[in-house]
Amino acid sequence: MSLTRRDIDAIAHLARLALTEAEIPVYIDSLSRIIELVGELDHAATAGVTPMSHPLPGQTQRQRPDEVTEGDRHELYQRNAPQAQAGLYLVPRVIE
Amino acid sequence: MHSATVAQLSAGLRERKFSATELARDLLARIARAQPALNAFISIESEAALAAAAEADRRLAAGGAPPLTGVPIAHKDLFCAAGSRTTCGSKMLSNFISPYDATVVARLRAAGVVTLGKTNMDEFAMGSSNENSHFGPVRNPWDPARVPGGSSGGSAAAVAARLVPAATGTDTGGSIRQPAALCGITGIKPTYGRVSRYGMVAFASSLDQAGVLARSAEDAALLLGAMAGFDPRDSTSVDAPVPDYQASLDQPLAGLRVGLLKEFFDKGLDPAVEVCLRTALEVLRAQGAVLREVSLPNLPLSVPTYYVVAPAECSSNLARFDGVRYGHRCEKPRDLRDLYERSRGEGFGAEVKRRIMTGTYVLSAGYYDAYYLKAQRVRALIADDFRRAFSEVDVLISPTTPTPAFAIGAKTDDPVTMYLNDIYTIGANLAGLPALSVPCGFVGGLPVGMQIIGGHFSEARLLSVAHRYQRETDWHQRAPEAYR
Numbered sequence: 026m027s028l029t030r031r032d033i034d035a036i037a038h039l040a041r042l043a044l045t046e047a048e049i050p051v052y053i054d055s056l057s058r059i060i061e062l063v064g065e066l067d068h069a070a071t072a073g074v075t076p077m078s079h080p081l082p083g084q085t086q087r088q089r090p091d092e093v094t095e096g097d098r099h100e101l102y103q104r105n106a107p108q109a110q111a112g113l114y115l116v117p118r119v120i121e
Numbered sequence: 122m123h124s125a126t127v128a129q130l131s132a133g134l135r136e137r138k139f140s141a142t143e144l145a146r147d148l149l150a151r152i153a154r155a156q157p158a159l160n161a162f163i164s165i166e167s168e169a170a171l172a173a174a175a176e177a178d179r180r181l182a183a184g185g186a187p188p189l190t191g192v193p194i195a196h197k198d199l200f201c202a203a204g205s206r207t208t209c210g211s212k213m214l215s216n217f218i219s220p221y222d223a224t225v226v227a228r229l230r231a232a233g234v235v236t237l238g239k240t241n242m243d244e245f246a247m248g249s250s251n252e253n254s255h256f257g258p259v260r261n262p263w264d265p266a267r268v269p270g271g272s273s274g275g276s277a278a279a280v281a282a283r284l285v286p287a288a289t290g291t292d293t294g295g296s297i298r299q300p301a302a303l304c305g306i307t308g309i310k311p312t313y314g315r316v317s318r319y320g321m322v323a324f325a326s327s328l329d330q331a332g333v334l335a336r337s338a339e340d341a342a343l344l345l346g347a348m349a350g351f352d353p354r355d356s357t358s359v360d361a362p363v364p365d366y367q368a369s370l371d372q373p374l375a376g377l378r379v380g381l382l383k384e385f386f387d388k389g390l391d392p393a394v395e396v397c398l399r400t401a402l403e404v405l406r407a408q409g410a411v412l413r414e415v416s417l418p419n420l421p422l423s424v425p426t427y428y429v430v431a432p433a434e435c436s437s438n439l440a441r442f443d444g445v446r447y448g449h450r451c452e453k454p455r456d457l458r459d460l461y462e463r464s465r466g467e468g469f470g471a472e473v474k475r476r477i478m479t480g481t482y483v484l485s486a487g488y489y490d491a492y493y494l495k496a497q498r499v500r501a502l503i504a505d506d507f508r509r510a511f512s513e514v515d516v517l518i519s520p521t522t523p524t525p526a527f528a529i530g531a532k533t534d535d536p537v538t539m540y541l542n543d544i545y546t547i548g549a550n551l552a553g554l555p556a557l558s559v560p561c562g563f564v565g566g567l568p569v570g571m572q573i574i575g576g577h578f579s580e581a582r583l584l585s586v587a588h589r590y591q592r593e594t595d596w597h598q599r600a601p602e603a604y605r
Contacts, residue, residue: 033478040436040481041443041458042474043466051471052478058537059479063492065425069499076497077504080313080327080553081577087356101220107450114445117454 027057122147123283124600127192127340130286134181134191141177141191145170145235148193152237152284155604158265161278163198163256164206165238173235180233189347190233195288197276198239199246200331201320202226209322210244210254210272213448213468223320224352225289225331232347240288241275244470245439246296246324248272249542250532253472258529261304262601263567267526270300276334277304282604287335287344291321293328294427295521295546298558301334302521302570305560307587307597308334309341312577313553314359316345317352325434326357328427328550337597338559338587342366345580364581372585375409380514382574383416385545391524397562397569398520404593405518405586415514417506422499423547428540429483429496430551435473436480442468475536504552511576516586519545521558521570545572555580559587560596568596 033052037044044052079085099112108115122144125133133139149167156162170193177191196202199209201219208214222230230236243253251259251274259274261267262282269278273290277300280288290297292310301308309332316331323329333344346367351360381402386395406412444450444464451467454460469477483492510517522545532539549556554574561571571590575583591597 032482036478036482036485039485040474040477041440041461041465042469042477043459043462044474045466048471048474052475055475055536056478056482058535059428059475059540060482062537062540063425063429063483063496066422066429066492066495066499069419069422069495069502071495071498071502074498074501076494077501078497080504080551081359082504082508084314084359087358089353089356098220102446105217105220105447107444107448116445117456117460119457 028053028060123151124605125286126337127286127335127343130192131188141174141181141235142171144191145174145193145237148237148285155282155284159260159262159278159282160257161241161259161275161282161284162195162238163208163210163241163275166205166236169205170235170237177233177235187233189229189343191235192233193235193237193285194229195238195240195276195279195285196226196236197242197273197288197290199242199291199322200226200289202236205239207239207322208256209246210242210256211468211470211473212255213442215255215449217447221320224317224354225348226320228348237285240273240279243272243274243472245322245473246272246291246293247435247472247476249295249299249539251275252529252533253470255470260529261526262604263305264526266528267567268303268529270303270526272296273334274300277301277306277308280304280306280334280336281601283600287333287340289331290334291329291331292550293325294431294550295543297332297334298521298546298556298570298572299543301558303526303568305568305596305599306334306336307338307341307557307559308332309345309557309580309583310549310555311345311349311580312555314357315555315578315580316349317355317358319352319354323438325431326438327434328431337591338584339367339370341557342370342584361578366581366584369581370585370588373409374405374586374589377410377516377586378514379405379410379412380415380510380517381412382420382517382519383414384420385519389523389544390520391564393564394520394524394569397564398571401561401571401590402518404590408589408593413514415510415517417510419499419502419506420548423503423551424540424544426496426499426503426551427547428479429492430500432476432480433484433493434480436477436484439473439477472536500551503548507548507552507554515575515582517574519572521545521572525564525567525569549574553577555583557583557587559590562596
């Protein structure tokens with residue numbers, strides 16, 4: 026199966042990725058090859074097979090009580106923020 | 122000192138034959154000398170390492186220090202270590218300072234190790250050659266024109282070149298075992314849930330697992346013992362006791378039922394690699410192992426299954442990089458959408474974008490059933506194949522890779538060709554099984570690895586098979602000429 030420019034534009038939009046003009050033909054080609062590779066799965070007989078939900082048999086994701094266990098460390102975490110002010114993350118204006 | 126194993130270094134430090142500070146200085150100097158040729162490190166942390174070594178010397182002098190006190194290691198640069206940079210090989214995180222320790226880092230620190238730095242890797246652990254790092258490719262110490270494998274390529278090259286006796290790594294589709302094989306060292310990917318993933322940068326959460334790259338099974342056992350165990354901070358961590366891996370290393374091989382993975386001794390395998398494997402199998406047979414061929418009919422579907430599941434999980438995990446809370450942010454965003462799209466477009470490299478887009482595609486409306494759900498069904502079939510096999514044999518053996526290390530640049534044009542490198546290693550990740558790679562010979566002067574896969578939580582068994590093999594062979598003691 027071959028993907029088109031329109032497919033790549035739509036995928037890039039869903040993934041919130043800005044692509045350059047030079048990147049687009051590269052991804053049309055390589056994603057088409059990948060989709061062809063994963064197309065091999067079509068031949069597998071999977072009727073009645075339950076999709077795997079955990080790599081360990083019989084295990085499910087452990088849950089924990091809904092209790093606060095971590096202290097307030099937002100000041101430390103915000104040191105990695107590209108732009109923060111008064112304890113808030115700054116982004117471009119959203120509401121006009 | 123640089124050629125000593127972890128076990129020998131630990132003994133030497135206790136007997137005060139050398140100090141932790143002398144050891145750290147010696148290896149830091151080696152790292153600095155090798156860096157221009159190999160590019161195995163992203164961050165060399167000399168100052169912090171020497172402070173930790175001085176502290177180790179104080180603890181050793183005081184007595185009662187844990188066995189790994191003063192032993193130098195390196196961490197793959199996707200483990201957070203409080204106060205140090207964690208880039209994950211990406212421009213996106215090139216300025217990210219970890220606010221806390223990964224559990225693996227904290228446990229090894231508590232066990233006394235001295236971290237010399239953070240190793241280079243494929244960006245976000247996506248790659249099989251280490252050519253996808255924002256910080257440049259790593260070179261194979263056996264031949265600088267060749268790749269070291271990936272994604273833990275920096276860790277593998279550093280251990281092979283005797284820059285550190287051991288290093289941490291992570292394995293989502295072969296990222297510990299494949300570089301271990303291509304660099305001639307020992308690498309173990311434990312059972313899913315054996316080692317905490319807290320503080321690791323996530324790639325594909327149903328597959329990611331942390332492990333060790335070292336020069337022998339004994340050293341891997343020592344390190345894994347210190348890393349493994351239940352962690353309430355990782356919801357996939359399994360609450361099961363950790364056996365004493367070192368104590369069971371000498372377990373005899375008599376009667377061990379070894380299955381040879383029929384599907385992996387096939388036409389894709391380099392005949393010279395097969396010769397190394399067959400010779401290695403005779404070493405096991407001579408010690409009483411019983412060999413038979415085992416077929417896992419769904420295993421050839423591992424690669425297509427993986428390239429649906431892993432990108433799907435990656436596209437979801439990497440959605441967190443939005444240019445707002447941490448990571449790269451584009452200049453002068455016009456609006457919020459522009460901020461997201463350009464920050465991500467600029468911050469991620471080509472392969473990471475390819476995986477995010479593949480994952481976005483297979484999860485998108487109308488394709489979810491055809492791709493993602495289908496892949497999870499095939500994954501269940503593959504896991505069933507393994508389950509059946511382990512009712513008949515104790516371990517499964519195959520080559521780790523179809524060929525020895527390939528040339529830098531040889532497979533960068535076609536991602537599918539690159540993906541097929543992991544054909545022998547991906548199955549263990551899909552089924553959550555432990556697996557290791559040990560050096561078992563050379564082809565054209567390049568190392569070749571033997572993969573040993575076991576049932577869930579059989580790390581002790583795998584390490585003992587590898588150890589028994591390494592007692593009879595010296596492939597794991599060979600060092601690249603330039604780094605002896």
